[in-house]
Structures are given as C-alpha cells and as structure tokens.
Amino acid sequence: MTIEITSPYDQSFIKELSLTGKNEIDKILNTAQNLFLDQSKWIPAYKRIEILEKTAAIMADRIEDLLVTAVSEGGKPYQDSKAEVLRAIKGVKLAAEHISQLKGEQIPMALTEASLNRVAFTSKEPIGIVVAVSAFNHPLNLAVHQIATAFAAGCPVIFKPATATPLSSLALREILKEAGLPEGWLQIILCDNEAAELLVTDPRVNFFSFIGSAKVGWYLKSKLSPGTRCALEHGGAAPVIVESDADFKEMIPDLVKGGFYHAGQVCVSVQRIYVNQKIVERFIEAFAAATTKLVTGNPLDQKTDVGPLITPKEVNRVEKWVNEAIKKGAKLITGGKRISDTFFQPTVLFNPSEDSKVSTTEIFGPVVCIYSFTNRDEAIKRANALNVHFQAAVFTKNIDIALETVKKLNATAVMVNDHTAFRVDWMPFGGRDASGIGMGGISYAINEMTREKLTVFKSKLI
Known part of the structure; x- marks a missing residue:
C-alpha cells in the first residue's frame, strides 16, 4: 500500500510513499530491541554528541531545502517555517549539550547504624525502545523533539510522522545518517491506525511519546503494555x-x-x-x-x-x-x-x-x-x-x-504580557489534565527517556 503526499496549498501531488504493514511491525521492533539488549552496541556519550553536533551543522547548510520541504508538505508560511527550521537546528544542539548533564547523585549513608560501611550513588540509563507518534503542524521541529531527544538519551527510536507531513522527518533521518547515525537506531514508518496501535502497545516498547489529538492519545495510553512509560502532548483552547x-x-x-x-x-x-x-x-x-x-x-x-x-x-x-x-x-x-x-x-x-x-x-x-x-x-x-x-x-x-x-x-x-503560543525549546512544555501528561522541551524530554539506577557498595573500609 502507498500514500500520496499533497500540498495543503493547492492539493498538488508531491510524492508517493509506501506504507508499513502490520506484518512488518515485529521486525521493526526486533531491530530496536536487539540494539538495546546488546550493551556492546550502545553508542557512547561522546559519539552521540559528535553525531548530533554534525547533524546540526549539516542542517544549517541546508536551511533552504528543509524550509521548502516543510512549507510544501505542511503549508506553514515561509517566514514561520524558516523560524521552525532554525528552532529545529537549535533543538539538535540543545540535545547534544544536555548529554553531559545526564548524571546521578550520591545518596548519603551512615545516617543510621544499619547503613554504616556503605556508599551509594545513582546513575542514569536509557529507558529502552522509544516509539514516537507525531503531529503535522511542525513537521521538522516536532521530529527533532522526539527523535534527537531519544537518541541523546541513548535509546533506539521508532518514529511515526503524521501521514500528511512525513517528508521533513525523512530528510532529518538522511541527515542523521550522513552525520554517522548507525543503522537501526532510527526507524521511520508510515502506517495505518491498526499497525500503529500494534506498534505502540507492544510489550517491547519502554517509552511512548505522542503529539496529537487527545482522543487518540488517551486511547493509546489505555492500551499500553504494563511498564511502558509515556508522555502525551494534546491540544488546548x-x-x-x-x-x-x-x-x-x-x-x-x-x-x-x-x-x-x-x-x-x-x-x-x-x-x-x-x-x-x-x-x-x-x-x-x-x-x-x-x-x-x-x-x-x-x-x-x-x-x-x-x-x-x-x-x-x-x-x-x-x-x-x-x-x-x-x-x-x-x-x-x-x-x-x-x-x-x-x-x-x-x-x-x-x-x-x-x-x-x-x-x-x-x-x-x-x-x-x-x-x-x-x-x-x-x-x-x-x-x-x-x-x-x-x-x-x-x-x-x-x-x-x-x-x-x-x-x-x-x-x-x-x-x-505575551501571547499563549510563545515557546523556546529549552523550556518545559506540556499540557495538564486532559491536555496531556509528562513534559516536553529538549532537556525535559531527554530526562523522561532515562531511568535511574542505584548502586550501593558495602565495605568495612568505607
């Protein structure tokens, strides 16, 4: 099956793309799981920083191409789309910078007799496989907020863009590959609702990131496998x-x-x-x-x-x-x-x-x-x-x-004394109540996609 991408401006044909069938979902999840379970394949922090920094540099060289792609598929006016592309570049840089801030802390011991002769500390680990489902209205910047953050956290990510606007995220994927992203760490799929639900609700998924309608988001949350954490960003008024x-x-x-x-x-x-x-x-x-x-x-x-x-x-x-x-x-x-x-x-x-x-x-x-x-x-x-x-x-x-x-x-x-749509990409961003759960913003999203591990050493010499 295929889907036609058309211009919102005049409905003219842009491109035809293949849809991923539900029979392919298992293979996609296995690819991500094999990367995550084999820690020898994990990408060290310095390498993730290098890849993201190079990605930002390539994006900066291709602003006009990225801009025209975003305008053509999404219909957002030129000047606003240019601002989106520049924000996306800044977002990639922010993701690279935050990697150095992924750290734990020392937990005090010897506060009771039972805790003598111990030293304890926490560390941050990637949460696991991230599945991200995105919206049409910011096709490049939303992709950065869901893809670059997952990669910065050290997670393999499966990204489903809105079927109306997939071209910007596909362009981002090619740039990431050019910057050195290893095979399998980012998989982008276009699929129907049945295949998407099969993907999102699989027990191999550790984190679900959703940007879109409340009706769909809350429904999918209700179907998540036990233990799958999530962040949902819905609309407001x-x-x-x-x-x-x-x-x-x-x-x-x-x-x-x-x-x-x-x-x-x-x-x-x-x-x-x-x-x-x-x-x-x-x-x-x-x-x-x-x-x-x-x-x-x-x-x-x-x-x-x-x-x-x-x-x-x-x-x-x-x-x-x-x-x-x-x-x-x-x-x-x-x-x-x-x-x-x-x-x-x-x-x-x-x-x-x-x-x-x-x-x-x-x-x-x-x-x-x-x-x-x-x-x-x-x-x-x-x-x-x-x-x-x-x-x-x-x-x-x-x-x-x-x-x-x-x-x-x-x-x-x-x-x-400012309008409600103000946003910069390093600030916390998200809804409450029916408008969502969890917090976006580059650093906040990265933290959501990690989990803490406590290490406790016992020794008579401590």
Whole structure:
C-alpha cells in the first residue's frame, strides 16, 4: 500500500510513499530491541554528541531545502517555517549539550547504624525502545523533539510522522545518517491506525511519546503494555485575560500573531480572549483592524501571514463551527468565510455562547473569540472551565494583578504580557489534565527517556 503526499496549498501531488504493514511491525521492533539488549552496541556519550553536533551543522547548510520541504508538505508560511527550521537546528544542539548533564547523585549513608560501611550513588540509563507518534503542524521541529531527544538519551527510536507531513522527518533521518547515525537506531514508518496501535502497545516498547489529538492519545495510553512509560502532548483552547491597563501597542500584534500563526493550527494558539469591559470596544476595533491586514495566500510567498489549513476537511469543520457560533448569537467582527477549499478567512468572533464549539473545543483553525468581563475572577473561572489546560496569558501592567492571575489560571505555563503560543525549546512544555501528561522541551524530554539506577557498595573500609 502507498500514500500520496499533497500540498495543503493547492492539493498538488508531491510524492508517493509506501506504507508499513502490520506484518512488518515485529521486525521493526526486533531491530530496536536487539540494539538495546546488546550493551556492546550502545553508542557512547561522546559519539552521540559528535553525531548530533554534525547533524546540526549539516542542517544549517541546508536551511533552504528543509524550509521548502516543510512549507510544501505542511503549508506553514515561509517566514514561520524558516523560524521552525532554525528552532529545529537549535533543538539538535540543545540535545547534544544536555548529554553531559545526564548524571546521578550520591545518596548519603551512615545516617543510621544499619547503613554504616556503605556508599551509594545513582546513575542514569536509557529507558529502552522509544516509539514516537507525531503531529503535522511542525513537521521538522516536532521530529527533532522526539527523535534527537531519544537518541541523546541513548535509546533506539521508532518514529511515526503524521501521514500528511512525513517528508521533513525523512530528510532529518538522511541527515542523521550522513552525520554517522548507525543503522537501526532510527526507524521511520508510515502506517495505518491498526499497525500503529500494534506498534505502540507492544510489550517491547519502554517509552511512548505522542503529539496529537487527545482522543487518540488517551486511547493509546489505555492500551499500553504494563511498564511502558509515556508522555502525551494534546491540544488546548488557550485563554488570555486582558485587563484595562494593558499596553495596546505591545499587546495587539502579539495576540494577532498568537491567534493566526500557522492558521491557528497550534496546540497553544490564542483562542479565547477575555477583555475588561472598560476597554473591550477599543480592543475589538484594534484587534480586528490588525487581523484584516493579514495576508492570506501561497505559503512560499514571503509576504504571506496566513496559509492553508492542512486539508479541505478541516476548512469544512471550521466553517461549520463558525456558522454554529453565529447562529447561537456570536457577533462576527471580521472574516467568517471560506476563501477556497483549502483556505479560511482569519476570523474574529465576539461573545460566542459558552456552549458553542468555538468556546468549548480546540478550534485548530484561524478563529479567535473575544469575550467581555467586568469581574476578573469570573473571567478566570470561565477561562478555567474547560478540561484542557496548557498555556495561558495575562496582559496587565499591574504586578499584583499579574501574579494573582498567574496563580489562579489553571495552566502549565502562563505568559505575562505575551501571547499563549510563545515557546523556546529549552523550556518545559506540556499540557495538564486532559491536555496531556509528562513534559516536553529538549532537556525535559531527554530526562523522561532515562531511568535511574542505584548502586550501593558495602565495605568495612568505607
């Protein structure tokens, strides 16, 4: 069986690739297991550092090629895809640097008579076989976060990219091979859901890394073999609290970027903005004006701000949700219409009902909802009302309000005077509650893919 990779921009054919059948899964797992069980085949730390450093150098020489590949398969505009490629290179460097930080500690002994004549210490070991399933929206950088981290930890990794965007990870694999990655340490497979479930739930898998929908992630977690650890990164419906003293000059560009970056196809995209009633009319006017200036079009055009959605099916869904919100009483401020089979206008809605899809579910499209409030605690309560909690934000110049809001918002990260989609690759990143489990970020992911071993020496001479 094969699958066709097409451009989200115009649905044009890019490449045809073979799918891995479920009868091949056992061989793939055996390859990884044989590498891990034979410690003579483990790659020493210095060699892992060399390979990752060389990988980063090769990537830096091929920025334009990697960029065009990512834009073509994923549809993210040129400038944003360039930022992704540069982040991916930095991520590989961070993975190489963190290898030297994989260390244990001494555990004190002789604190009781029973612990006399002993010395104890912990050390870090690779956890084992890592199976990583990824999403479409950052095809190169997500691959780095799941592949480079596993390799840095010393684990063989089996990587399943999104079927819509596999080309960036395949390009990364070729670069890693060129940099000296031994055979078998990275296996990339494209497969259907049945084969993927067979792979993920196999007892040989020691760690499962998942980036994607909550429905799929939590289902697969429920099927994991006993002892398989996991990290799940799902979506959110990121809330923002805007107080009356917020700085419009700084705030509006940030929030527009955070809402419409990659056409809203970002797990921490700005979705729900709660604005103090005192400034809400001014806010809507400024936000709408900035939104209408966004350029929608060919993602390879460097002037484009908003590109296509990943498939026409997603355009249909977003259109349906927007129409439902308007029917239930939301005021359409700007946008609201499909441009083509693959594009939807950047859209701003005011005060959609609390039971509308746009208020209760991650939109993953170019739609931002604005709500007014008179009581900040009530706004925070509404912001926290959903079961998804990832990143959030507050805009204010009052430090007490900022700190109080940070404390009360249910989120793994709260940005003060910045949009919810801010991220650098060395910071912890992940959802809580229904939004995920475990923590991403290069160093955090590497640590998740290791386990501690305690060594205790007993000697009368100690």
